[in-house]
Amino acid sequence: MILPIYVFGQPVLREEAQDITPDYPNLKELIANMFETMDRADGVGLAAPQIGLPIRVVVVDLDVLADDMPEFKGFRRAYINPHILEAGDNLVAMEEGCLSLPGIHESVKRPDRIHVQYLDEEMKPHDEWVEGYLARVMQHEFDHLDGVMFIDHLSALRKQMIRGKLNSMVKGKARCSYKVKTVK
Numbered sequence: 658m659i660l661p662i663y664v665f666g667q668p669v670l671r672e673e674a675q676d677i678t679p680d681y682p683n684l685k686e687l688i689a690n691m692f693e694t695m696d697r698a699d700g701v702g703l704a705a706p707q708i709g710l711p712i713r714v715v716v717v718d719l720d721v722l723a724d725d726m727p728e729f730k731g732f733r734r735a736y737i738n739p740h741i742l743e744a745g746d747n748l749v750a751m752e753e754g755c756l757s758l759p760g761i762h763e764s765v766k767r768p769d770r771i772h773v774q775y776l777d778e779e780m781k782p783h784d785e786w787v788e789g790y791l792a793r794v795m796q797h798e799f800d801h802l803d804g805v806m807f808i809d810h811l812s813a814l815r816k817q818m819i820r821g822k823l824n825s826m827v828k829g830k831a832r833c834s835y836k837v838k839t840v841k
């Protein structure tokens with residue numbers, strides 16, 4: 658089932674999401690719906706707060722990038738209760754966008770490697786260092802679970818430049834090709 662994507666201005670996007678327990682109801686179905694919603698919107702990642710749920714669940718699909726990055730062939734994963742424990746010192750800049758911020762693309766500096774803990778879809782625990790593009794996507798998505806959006810990492814000047822677009826979103830004017838849920 659395709660769910661509407663919550664857009665900037667929705668309070669749930671600013672909440673601290675909570676870890677879930679293994680008996681969380683209909684988790685498989687929720688994850689399937691998140692994948693379907695992300696696919697429809699042409700995203701590479703989607704966090705549960707973006708569909709209105711303040712829980713620590715994220716889906717990532719890097720298979721769509723496999724033409725350019727063959728290492729991601731077939732890469733479609735869910736991350737449950739993910740947490741970033743530490744990050745490398747080296748920062749790299751890359752342009753980011755977000756399904757909850759339609760029409761905004763900005764360069765964001767982030768550490769190039771991170772140490773993460775999470776459960777996979779089978780509730781199996783993982784503890785690993787991740788680098789490169791996946792580390793970038795994970796940081797963006799896991800930020801959502803802490804109520805953080807990529808625009809929070811921008812300079813005051815860049816924030817000023819996108820203020821008009823943000824104000825429009827809060828007023829319910831989000832231009833995109835997928836179903837959204839704005840505040841108004």
Ligand code: NI
Pocket residue numbers: 754755756757797798801
């Ligand atoms: Ni996002």
